[in-house]
Amino acid sequence: SQQGEEDPQALSIQEGENATMNCSYKTSINNLQWYRQNSGRGLVHLILIRSNEREKHSGRLRVTLDTSKKSSSLLITASRAADTASYFCAPDDNAGNMLTFGGGTRLMVKP
Amino acid sequence: DVKVTQSSRYLVKRTGEKVFLECVQDMDHENMFWYRQDPGLGLRLIYFSYDVKMKEKGDIPEGYSVSREKKERFSLILESASTNQTSMYLCASSSIEGGEKLFFGSGTQLSVL
Numbered sequence: 001s002q003q004g005e006e007d008p009q010a011l012s013i014q015e016g017e018n019a020t021m022n023c024s025y026k027t028s029i030n031n032l033q034w035y036r037q038n039s040g041r042g043l044v045h046l047i048l049i050r051s052n053e054r055e056k057h058s059g060r061l062r063v064t065l066d067t068s069k070k071s072s073s074l075l076i077t078a079s080r081a082a083d084t085a086s087y088f089c090a091p092d093d094n095a096g097n098m099l100t101f102g103g104g105t106r107l108m109v110k111p
Numbered sequence: 112d113v114k115v116t117q118s119s120r121y122l123v124k125r126t127g128e129k130v131f132l133e134c135v136q137d138m139d140h141e142n143m144f145w146y147r148q149d150p151g152l153g154l155r156l157i158y159f160s161y162d163v164k165m166k167e168k169g170d171i172p173e174g175y176s177v178s179r180e181k182k183e184r185f186s187l188i189l190e191s192a193s194t195n196q197t198s199m200y201l202c203a204s205s206s207i208e209g210g211e212k213l214f215f216g217s218g219t220q221l222s223v224l
Contacts, residue, residue: 033212
């Protein structure tokens, strides 16, 4: 398994703005997943993008994947205060059923 | 919806105590995982299990053991708790058929004094 590195570590925006978080990884992957964690709680799966996909949408979430650059981005459009959370990427290199997680991006959306 | 339940939300133990953290999932998942989460270090995998009575070491197994006697239950054991094991512990499960998506419990914040 390999760990993704999220960037930036922290992001503060106003409600209604878009939030973009980035993820970089080191080796070839089968898929990449994004998770969200509210303070003091467990992680919740948001979206999975496979290595043969370039973009995927789910509601206000848009994920892109660039396998040549070994990077992914998560865009949250029209952010809300309730989007305040930490966001983690998890690259899956199919080397076993294990996912590992980096430090995440802490997003704060101010009302 | 899949439910992963961790037995305690908060736990306070003394150094040297034997500590059991319990995790139960209700969706017949084959795979179960224990992570610990510390500020600045992200989530680190302690142990995982692919099946009943099977276990594999993760990245930081030292000081921990696990037990999986039934498919739905995966226990993390701290044989002799130490202060550096103060952390948030997260259990997760996934199914082979469901792909790679992990379902997490709410976490147990363990303090070892």
